[in-house]
Amino acid sequence: MDSGPDEAAASSGASGPELRGVDLARRALEEARAAAKASGKAVGQGRASPRKGGVRALRRRGWSGARPDERDPQLLSAVAGALAKSRGWNGKVAEGMVFGRWSTVVGEDIATHATPISLTDGVLSIQAESTAWATQLRMLQAQLLAKINAAVGQGVVKTLKISGPAAPSWRKGARHVKGLGPRDTYG
Numbered sequence: 001m002d003s004g005p006d007e008a009a010a011s012s013g014a015s016g017p018e019l020r021g022v023d024l025a026r027r028a029l030e031e032a033r034a035a036a037k038a039s040g041k042a043v044g045q046g047r048a049s050p051r052k053g054g055v056r057a058l059r060r061r062g063w064s065g066a067r068p069d070e071r072d073p074q075l076l077s078a079v080a081g082a083l084a085k086s087r088g089w090n091g092k093v094a095e096g097m098v099f100g101r102w103s104t105v106v107g108e109d110i111a112t113h114a115t116p117i118s119l120t121d122g123v124l125s126i127q128a129e130s131t132a133w134a135t136q137l138r139m140l141q142a143q144l145l146a147k148i149n150a151a152v153g154q155g156v157v158k159t160l161k162i163s164g165p166a167a168p169s170w171r172k173g174a175r176h177v178k179g180l181g182p183r184d185t186y187g
Contacts, residue, residue: 094156095119098148105151106144110137114162122158124148127165134164 019027033043084093098119103111113133117125128134137144141160148157 090153091156094152097152098124098157101151105148107147110140110144119157122156123161124157124159125161125163127163129165131164134162137162 037043081093084090098105099116102116106114113130114126114128114137117127119125126137128137137160141162145157145160149155
């Protein structure tokens with residue numbers, strides 16, 4: 001025999017029309033509440049009781065107000081600067097800025113013809129691409145030093161050591177004999 005939807009509803013013990021959607025969810029919630037109450041559990045709508053203290057309690061918990069404070073999102077540069085300052089890294093960060101922002105510190109024209117090599121104890125070593133550029137940079141040394149100090153901070157770079165291109169080395173390998181090298185056999 002075929003059993004229709006009416007017979008299935010009658011056999012499951014449901015009375016009335018078949019429930020769907022929101023009505024079915026309400027009935028399931030009512031049944032769950034009744035089962036919880038029967039087993040001795042607390043039954044409620046979610047929160048046990050309203051919070052006391054009003055707006056002040058919420059502020060103490062962590063809400064920020066209308067004005068900026070330390071809990072608001074911060075710029076990465078500000079956070080990194082504060083971290084470097086708290087750890088005592090300001091000197092190293094300033095030294096890194098000399099190398100990282102070289103073209104903006106001294107200008108594009110000088111940056112294309114001169115490269116910073118090292119910064120040791122406040123002495124910045126710069127290598128120019130030609131002897132003419134090295135001579136020009138030595139004449140502009142005071143202005144360069146002022147630009148660098150304005151960009152990265154006073155006292156990071158105290159003096160400049162400007163050199164021209166390196167001459168080729170005749171020394172090959174880890175060991176060599178003192179003397180003039182290959183030129184001593186020509187004459």
